[in-house]
Amino acid sequence: MTSTPNRFRVPLSVKGAIDCPYEGKEMLNLPTFNRGTGFTKAEREEFNLVGWLPPSLQTLDDQVDRAYDQYQSIDGNLAKNTFLMSLKVQNEVLYYRLLEDHLKEMFSIIYTPTEAEAIEQYSRLFRRPEGCFLDINHPEYMVRSLSQWGTEEDIDYIIVSDGEEILGIGDQGAGAIGISSAKAALMTLCAGVHPNRVIPVALDVGTDNQHLLNDKLYLGNRHARVRGEKYDDFVEQFINTVKRLFPRAVLHFEDFGLPNARRLLDHYRSKLSCFNDDIQGTGAVTMAALLAAAKLIGLNMHDIRIVIFGAGTAGTGIADQIRDFLATQGISEQESYNHIWLVDKPGLLVKSLGDTLTPAQKPYAASDERWTGVDTSSLLEIIKRVKPHALIGCSTKPKAFSEPVLREMAKHVERPIVFPLSNPTRLHEATPEEILEFTDGKALVATGSPFDPVNGKEIAENNNCFVYPGIGMGSILSRSSTVTDNMIAAVVKELASLAPSHDDPDGALLPDVENIREISARIATAVVLQALKDGTARVESLEHVQVPRDFDGCLDWVKEQMWLPKYRPLRKVFIS
Template identity: 75%
Template sequence: MTNTPLAFNGPLDCPYEGQEMLYIPRFNRGTGFTMAERQEFGIVGYLPAALQTLENQTERAYDQYCSLKRPLEQNTFLMSLKVQNEILYFRLLQDHLKEMFSVIYTPTESEAIEQYSRLFRRPEGCFLSINHPENIENSLRAWGTERDIDYIIVSDGEEILGIGDQGAGAIGISNAKAVLMTLCAGVNPERCIPVALDVGTNNEALLADELYLGNRFSRVRGERYDAFVAKFVNAVKKLFPRAVLHFEDFGLSNARRLLDIYRPKLACFNDDVQGTGAVTLGALLAAVKVLGTSMDKIRFIIFGAGTAGTGIADQIKAYLIAEGVPDQQIIDHIWLVDKPGLLMKSMSDSLTPAQRPYAATDAEWDGIDTTSLLAIVRKIKPNALIGCSTKPKAFTQDVLREMAKHVDRPIVFPLSNPTRLHEATPTEILEATDGRALVATGSPFEPVQGRVIAENNNCFVYPGIGLGSILCRADHVTDKMIAAVVNKLAALAPSARDPDAPLLPDVADIREISAQIATAVVLQALEDGTAQIEKLEKGVRVPRDFEGCLTWVKAQMWEPLYRPLRRVAQV
């Protein structure tokens, strides 16, 4: 099988003309059309006389962006730009990525998704309703053939960015993740499909809102839900057999279960399980290197045992198993705390399959208040405290000080999103630990005491996993591929060179990071035999050395540039 590059450098075929052309964001370039293009496509009279470059347009768009003071207004402006001129939108973001990242993703995107039905202007993405499963295949087919699509992001909207059930607002997170696939990993936006599975919502505020755009009934569960998802996945396999399927923000009862069902059947992964686990493990490995110890010596408390928390536990376990650590020794070093407190074996009937392996033995906790995080920390004396609870201020000063009594450099990761749901702020953590803590957060924070705070963002891993899997046409996303990602991310941490530097790279370097992550994925997939591409066109082999493969990966990455337009007849 040959590989079709993601980044095309030749002319862009355009079957449209006149005013119609200006309403299609893929082809519209406003004042950026050359005079020859204006004449060829019959748009001379629709545009001002000035001929401007993409750089001119980006400067104007940035001035407009800066005139807006509220992040949600800036988010809305950017979404409006996206449906006008796709190239200009991505160029603006690429030029100002670090500044705009928190506006297009967490925490501002959470607010935009909460307001999805009220901010609605123009539909983007593929909407599939559980009331009409017969429409799934035709709805997906409208996006192109198997040679047109590389990546599909799907969400049912049950657990979005720490704000819970958002129903049809699921399309907002699918779109946001698709945008990051392009910005971070250079995946052509035309080759991605954002999908929302509308299976109802349990959000009473949405159901009571006359402007809500989704199905107005409680979430469907059980056999009907499973049949709907199965029909969707089977349609993806049939229509886009080479595409990677990305599950996003499914609820606790479905996220891991669906991953376990479909992972053996096609190239798919769940960002909340594997992505969160991988980026957190990468940061933990970087922290362990700073401590000068090894992962098998670390005692972990994971506060919040939902999809993300159990995903992190599983990534730690998988890594240590690969390192030859006995299974029981691993279990003995990981404790999960959730709404009932410390998860215990006596709770077995109420625990999820993902939680059950980590349940603590009841007899070891006699006489201790297992609903108190302080009491739990006092007994375990953890090296690492990881928050995935969406319970703000749960890491109190007493908890942090207790932790700092027993370990020289506590590892504290408050990862809940958005920012208002963080278990503690970096300032609070560093004050309680006399500046000794190693910190990573789920959302961006300003430097504290001159220290840059690592942002434990999934964007450091999932775009690279996706790009690498696309380029090698992986038929599965394996544990070894994820492990290769973790090791590469840890090696790229600034703290690997300076122990006082952040545990993760800077978002400003995300395209380089994603290229390196993708390269690690490609090489591991080739080694595993999961890659379906051995040779490129003209019989040239995919480079097997890292630098050679990295050069090849970067050459495939899409850039927001105006390509020459070539007029073709409409089909």
Template identity: 55%
Template structure:
């Protein structure tokens, strides 16, 4: 990581050198951004009137991390550990991020899925201190006023917003969605160095259809059923317009919107503002990166690949879209032709045109002609027999859907079956990796939606890749923020996918995982950000001045603007 001697250390986002603190006395200790606890130096204790407010022994950040880890480890379960970390974040954000970075592999599932889902479900019961911006549909004429509490035009780089309708596979969680916005932003800081002081988590409270929440006297959100139609659309639009007016440089990340709204909202705004939907585009990018690595290993050309997607909701159609865009971009095929290489299956079976209005906007372009697919050929096994896919992707949340017959049928037609059971959590996986390797005699290339241990089969050990969006969306966001792109284009996403694929350990050893480990994610985010920025420049979408042309200088320019969990010297504003 470049230090204060970098030629780019003068940049406004450069996370080096002294930090100006406007507080003194107990106010410093109450600011999570400036608080150092027992690590304040003698000079800082004098300058900021902290003597008598702290025990005398001065400790290092590493010593604080050791104490915090002991406290964390003493908590009885993962939800209690999640709550402990949330309290620490409210007290000292440097220590919070340093603790997690030091134990990232262990703590990732505690700060994100699946434990964050438990925290969201219990949001109103565990509530201690508000974090983020709470906007509600009954007060939508004051959105701009409410956003103004979070700074001026240059203060926010990255906004995550959710309406809470489809949270982490646990459904409608109403106002508790603020925690998914918070969690996603924590990941952007850990994985890509987005400055925590330059983020804004937002919840759009439109009501909830979760009767358990509506009947809970402790519930903190609006006690009304979800708004739909024009009133809902107006609310979303007023938020977008107010956010762009207040924070014109901010990149907007949509998270966990419902099936009927996610695609529609993304389609409406992606040609107007720099925005991104992780459930659609992030899932699509990380899955595609794993698939491209697998295709290279199995010597299948992108223009020839055949893909079956089982489960065609937001994630499934997002993956299908990303594959289609990449085929079209890389091979020059028209998008309509590229989409014909994909067969999408949902609850009614194979998507066909006669389903008409029952198809969502995201599904419609993948619907097949009825005449080519009789009723008795639309189940998963029949589609596998007829389409003979190289790739089978599961986003159905239907456990065990990839049966032995289905996997063996697939393996009859292709040399290296590429099988991705991606449904979360682990109990909802379409198949277990050890079964897939057994049913394909070790020929399969596998990636999953949750972490799995290595599989031993016939004397060999296979490492299983996890399709973790966190290896992808933070780097895309970093590239968008630093380039100040006008829009996030399809070519920029393809560039991100290629950068992630290039990091695949399996390209050097086919028994290694198809995707890199989350522990390497900060370096990966630099690669992805660089690819996104270069593409933005080529397409004329970058608005930031002074972006270096040279690859090594570009990496340094990116790295110096990534926030690190370390104490910087404090200087008084006076």
């Protein structure tokens, strides 16, 4: 037995024995150390667990089988989500191993669309806190709250949300912790980031959701959402605290509202390693699917015409990623705007809308004179004029891609590309069945939520999980000082190269989520290599390691550092 410093640090390695200073009932109540019936006979004796557990010794496989039987016995997706969250706070390894073994079946339960429902019901389903809550009314507690999670050597990744625009369901106030926690779990599940090296954070700045404010069980601040200088000062304090306490950590912005998402990213992306999943992640995965579709039908990106229906954070993020990718194809930024049309609540975004346009929308506004005599409030009329190759939906407006709209698209291009991306499923602009029916089976489809195959044809799920875990892990491992546009472009190219449609014309435009761990490792590898090329990687100077410069060698290096859900040996230590 060995001793350890007064302030015991959670074991954060991915290999070898785990130091544990706990025993008995206390140990069983800690998900990081609890193994339930999986403790060996020797461990039960050494850690004073005899009598606390039934005598049968079981393997992790046995426990997974039992947990899966319990899962299957539960009716309703929300109840299944609640069961899994309960398991997570009981036994960390078992939770991730169960998900790993049944990933495709459970993915829609732990993330979209079921997680959206769980977040809506957060205050009513609340059992145990998970994550870090920062209160705009008490900024004096910020350093104290965050420092409890560890030192700069303990934390690699921080996911923060203020809850204003969550998963297509809007302002959820303190429920923001639900999306931060879900994304944190996916960082571990998909990319192998150690679960104890991630902090999910909710910035509770109030809510404009009157339903929550009127709910006596609501757990967040009961006042309107704070905006303006006080909000900005609070975010600035948060950023500075993160930089001071966790200077090596990557910061992930999640589900901030349209007034803040873009400007916060633009303001802070040069100041620390950070990215916004709704802007860059959504843009990258959509661009990868678009690139795979273009390759399948032989469409030159210099000729592509794209209509994006819904010009909020996600829509403008997709537009920006398309613009940035076109730049890598030799198309100037100004010329790229001629390939993209944005449609939002007023209809087609045109220059005469002036200051009603957000800064992110303004560059894409079309010249009014080119649309004289056209009803720019009608998506059908816009389709008739533009004759787009691709129609992308980020509107949360169900059935917006109507039969006339889809049939009009199919008149002008041989293989229309149609991506209804709004979440959750009930908010999709059209279903895959409708899209294929109204285009006579010609359309190339990717959706924002999982759908069953249509007539044997797999439907690509345009899920951010294909990119953000790899972006995060690659940024962590490279210790990149910033997340550059080149790193995101490298992600797009790598993901597009993995599309099943490359080998099968009837294949999906994106790979299967079942292979997410391998996909994330490859995405992370592309990020690491690009960071080294860009000169933003600090891993070799900070960690004193030599990173292989060839893809396969770097891929092996990445995989060696990915956490696995398995029971490792425990080593008894004492707190001195």
